[in-house]
Amino acid sequence: MPHGKPAGVRCVQLDEDLRCRIFGRPERPPVCGSLPPSEDMCGDSREQAMRWLGWMEEQTAPDRQRLESAAP
Numbered sequence: 001m002p003h004g005k006p007a008g009v010r011c012v013q014l015d016e017d018l019r020c021r022i023f024g025r026p027e028r029p030p031v032c033g034s035l036p037p038s039e040d041m042c043g044d045s046r047e048q049a050m051r052w053l054g055w056m057e058e059q060t061a062p063d064r065q066r067l068e069s070a071a072p
């Protein structure tokens with residue numbers, strides 16, 4: 001994804017088994033490797049991990065940052 005992965009959009013590198021097609025390859029974005037799995041992020045289930053990921057995407061979405069910086 002040449003301009004980055006927008007929040008809420010499935011990565012084009014994710015295959016039908018939810019595995020990264022470019023894992024371990026140099027073209028994998030550095031940010032992906034900077035987010036190793038941890039109990040804080042993943043919890044103990046896929047549902048918990050997806051809730052956390054959704055919250056993080058919402059909190060870091062460019063539109064949200066633009067709106068917050070414009071607030072008085």
Ligand code: SF4
Nearest residue numbers: 011013014020029032
């Ligand atoms: S690790 Fe990065 S490149 Fe691979 S599927 Fe996930 S978001 Fe996409």
